[in-house]
Amino acid sequence: MQKITPYLWFDTQAEEAAAHYTAIFKDSRIVSTVPGPEGRAMLVNFELQGQPFVGLNGGPAFHFTEAISFFVDCDDQAEVDELWARLSEGGEEGQCGWLKDRYGVSWQIVPKALGELMGDPDPAKASRVMHAMLGMTKLDIQALHDAHDGI
Template sequence: MAELLPIQPCLWFNDNAREAMTYYIDVFPNSRINSIVEYPDATLDEHFAAMSGKVLNGSFTLNGVDFVCLDGGPIFTFNESISLVVLCKNQGEIDTYWAQLSHVAESEQCGWCKDQFGVSWQIIPENMAELTRRPEQIGVMMNQKKIVIAELENA
């Protein structure tokens, strides 16, 4: 059987992939930018003229998970159908990641938030399944924006 290669998420940014990578590696421990390949100079054609110096292919690692990204222009945008899950050990971690990643108040619900780049995140406790076993707990979660573990435990 052939060796299985890892699956990497690819994030398509309009024109701020470099800024996003830099921001994310500051948010998550054990993170780094691995490489950045820029679009070539504007001598190729009109499309490349607008993209010169932007990220054609970026590679970065967030707490051990490898990602790739690119600046592709405004053709595609992020939406809530895809989110990145951050499993947290305690309320302090939830509070810290929430403060750094939630930038769109109207997108907050049930531990989901959206950052300033439009990427959706789920900032949840690592034992979320245990905390949402009973209908009362699910009811509490459905009314939360940021997850508050104590409220789920007391439901």
């Protein structure tokens, strides 16, 4: 059991968001809902790849900001591309692998290769990767490798 669970405050879209996220991430599910007023759920308990989340339909008092984001560690470009397309649909693309989804939640869609390339002991190579990343919206693994290699 996780000791820390992200608790997301939505206006009225907690069930919709949980269904959206569980359709995107493999091994995910809606665990339970707690009924609320007007036939909507008050709380939605769901898991994304084993990580528990709670969605609250709390009304319009609070909104998401980029001050909190979910970092998704991707194995390859296909995973980056799929998650980027599905999460950014109806939302906003940002820089350096960041996006806001249709609900205003911020995500970082990052290939594992980025950390490896930026961690190169050669500071010139690591710097070229950093500069390449800063010019990207969705991260491109091949372009990061090209920058690393000075191509």
